[in-house]
Amino acid sequence: MLAAYATGTDANQPLSKLEVGEREAPEPGRGFVRLAVGAAALNHHDLWTLRGVGVAPASFPRTLGCDVAGRVDKYGPDTPENYPVGTEVVAHAVITCGSCDACLGPDETLCRRFALLTEGPYEGTLAQYCLIPAKNLFTIPHSLTIEEAACLPTAYLTAYRMLFTKGALRPGGTVLIQGAGGGLSTAAERLALAAGLRVLVSSRSQEKRDAALRRGVHHTVATGREAVSEILALTDGEGVDVVIESVGEATWSTSLRALRRGGAIVVAGATAGAEPPADLRRVFWRQLRVLGSMMGTRAEFRELLAMVAASGVRPLIDSAVPLAQAGEAFLKLESGQATGKLVVLVA
Ligand SMILES: [Zn+2]
Incomplete structure (x- = not known):
């Protein structure tokens, strides 16, 4: 064969x-x-x-x-x-x-x-x-x-568990997806939109940010120094509920600073490097949670398939x-x- x-x-x-x-x-x-x-x-x-x-x-x-x-x-x-x-x-x-x-x-x-x-x-x-x-x-x-x-089995299952199990997001919640356009980030984008979440997407590339807006995300931000103030302005100064993180070193500090008090970064990858500064003071001061995530269970896969069938997500x-x-x-x-x-x- x-x-x-x-x-x-x-x-x-x-x-x-x-x-x-x-x-x-x-x-x-x-x-x-x-x-x-x-x-x-x-x-x-x-x-x-x-x-x-x-x-x-x-x-x-x-x-x-x-x-x-x-x-x-x-x-x-x-x-x-x-x-x-x-x-x-x-x-x-x-x-x-x-x-x-x-x-x-x-x-x-x-x-x-x-x-x-x-x-x-x-x-x-x-x-x-x-x-x-x-x-x-x-x-x-x-x-x-x-x-x-x-x-569905890898990217969409991983995104499903990150958003709904680990991130425990509810309709109306706010999520920042770091990195636009990749398999996992577009999966998170589509499932988050279908679930009634407010979706922010970051990218270095203007072209990728424009494409994300055309796909229906609510806001995009350029990665870099201005990103945090933009995200805070978009969330009444509070920050987002959950960050979907698979980039790593290039976005980690923004991920920590873009979170609301008690918010969670859910990590399922580190394509741009795995050793960012931890900024522990911010983690305990604002009671942030850092949650690893890997694929998903059989029950979550069944839930994902049901969500896809019910919502029409493709x-x-x-x-x-x-x-x-x-x-x-x-x-x-x-x-x-x-x-x-x-x-x-x-x-
Ligand atoms: Zn076992």
């Missing part, structure tokens, strides 16, 4: 370790299902894998990709056949042990054996076929195309290319110039 896979890691030139070529189609083991991939979306996680950062694959070559929507193709032995072969499904991308205290409690993302597809022993989804735990399959909302559905796709041209999509992901998700089409 055709697949986009990592041959190893390179911290400086990650794409030098990307190959698109033939690999053997996988056979599903017990508890797993083989999907005939329809569409798979790219994530920064794939670039981190190629750079050798994070949870390393157990071996190379390793098929990349965490996100997939496709057709049920074949069940492993003794696996409950919950969906007939041929059914179109979307896959929850988080794999957990299913039996530890975290898995039996309300938040299985705290499982000590938490892994994403492509991590540890698991192969990814950027291929004609991929293996998914059978319990991770969900019905695709009718309102979505298969390429839109493929955008993931923003920058572009979709055939699997054979996955390299072009990776170049665009690395450039940071994509607006929305990059998708690879397989069938």
Whole structure:
């Protein structure tokens, strides 16, 4: 089968370790299902894998990709056949042990054996076929195309948990999303608008700020020295309830100063550096909360799918290319110039 896979890691030139070529189609083991991939979306996680950062694959070559929507193709032995072969499904991308205290409690993302597809022993989804735990399959909302559905498991689930679980935002609340246009930030933007939140988006780029306004966000601010006073002016001097932070060093100090007393920064990435000054005095003086967030639970994925179906939210796709041209999509992901998700089409 055709697949986009990592041959190893390179911290400086990650794409030098990307190959698109033939690999053997996988056979599903017990508890797993083989999907005939329809569409798979790219994530920064794939670039981190190629750079050798994070949870390393157990071996190379390793098929990349965490996100997939496709057709049920074949069940492993003794696996409950919950969906007939041929059914179109979307896959929850988080794999957990299913039996530890975290898995039996309300938040299985705290499982000590938490892994994403492509991590540890698991192969990814950027291929004609991929293996998914059978319990991770969900019905695709009718309102979505298969390429839109493929955008949900990582970026949209991460944004959902950041806004509504970690950030505990309610309709009418105010959120600042740091960095405009990326897969996660456009996901947060769309879900926040659908939930009746007031949405502020920051970017260095005038072009990206203008595009965000055209997508319907309420306000944009230029990152830099003026950002905080602008945000305070837009919020009656109070600051925002929650900041969605995935940029890191370039925006951290603005994130801390843009928050209302008792507000929360929810962090799910540090693409521009992970070691900003902590400014602890501001953290305790204003009783700010800093909350890490990572993907989401199966229950949150179900809630996200229900919200998408009820609200009509559709993931923003920058572009979709055939699997054979996955390299072009990776170049665009690395450039940071994509607006929305990059998708690879397989069938
Ligand atoms: Zn567990």
